[in-house]
Amino acid sequence: MRGNAAIWILLVIVMIFVAGGLASTFLYIKAEQAGAVATEQRAIAEEARARQQVGSLQARETAEREAQKVQAITEFLQTMLESVDPPMEGRDVKVSDVLDQATRQVETFRGDLVQQASLWTTIGKTYMSLKLYEEANEPLRKALDIRRKVLGDEHPDTVASENLLLELRAQEGKADEIQKPSPPKKAGK
Numbered sequence: 001m002r003g004n005a006a007i008w009i010l011l012v013i014v015m016i017f018v019a020g021g022l023a024s025t026f027l028y029i030k031a032e033q034a035g036a037v038a039t040e041q042r043a044i045a046e047e048a049r050a051r052q053q054v055g056s057l058q059a060r061e062t063a064e065r066e067a068q069k070v071q072a073i074t075e076f077l078q079t080m081l082e083s084v085d086p087p088m089e090g091r092d093v094k095v096s097d098v099l100d101q102a103t104r105q106v107e108t109f110r111g112d113l114v115q116q117a118s119l120w121t122t123i124g125k126t127y128m129s130l131k132l133y134e135e136a137n138e139p140l141r142k143a144l145d146i147r148r149k150v151l152g153d154e155h156p157d158t159v160a161s162e163n164l165l166l167e168l169r170a171q172e173g174k175a176d177e178i179q180k181p182s183p184p185k186k187a188g189k
Contacts, residue, residue, distance in 0.1 A: 072111035076119065096132060099123055103139060114157075117146040121161065124168075133172045140165050 102123055109116050120143035127136035144161035151158050 069111060069115055072109070073115060073119070076105070076109050076111070095126070096130060096135070099126055099130075099132075099135070106139075113146050113150050117143040117150070117157070117161070120146070121164065124164065128164075128168060128171060131171075133168060136168055137165075140168060 102119075106116060106119050106123065109119060120139040124136045124138075124140035124143060127133070127139065140161065144158065144165060147155065147158040147161050
């Protein structure tokens with residue numbers, strides 16, 4: 001009987017060790033899975049943080065470019081408005097005089113071509129509002145040419161330039177000439 005009791009005790013001890021081993025193995029597997037999930041979540045969070053930093057950097061660069069554009073246009077406008085000096089010329093200065101001066105200065109504008117097209121458009125629209133249709137034609141045409149070259153025929157700004165030229169023709173009373181301006185011919189065609 002003593003032998004049976006010893007076997008039972010040994011059997012219980014073995015079962016406790018087996019159960020402990022199984023429990024330890026189960027808990028180890030769960031811990032490894034939790035660690036893998038945590039590592040994956042950290043990687044996702046770091047990737048999101050990196051994307052956010054890239055987006056933030058791109059937004060900052062865009063804001064800086066826009067600020068440079070505004071600065072260039074502001075400097076141009078200051079130079080343009082300061083260039084017409086009534087006391088020096090001994091007469092009253094008209095808006096058309098300022099526009100004439102601006103027209104000469106746009107060619108030297110240090111901004112990019114799209115900004116230059118915007119300036120040409122502003123000058124052309126101002127001439128139109130003064131009913132100086134003949135003077136409005138050239139700046140509006142230059143704006144359209146630049147936008148076609150830089151932005152393409154289908155860009156909304158290019159289409160807006162075309163529409164302004166159509167509006168100019170209508171205001172001039174040249175309804176028979178109203179048609180969509182054709183794109184410039186390419187060399188060799």
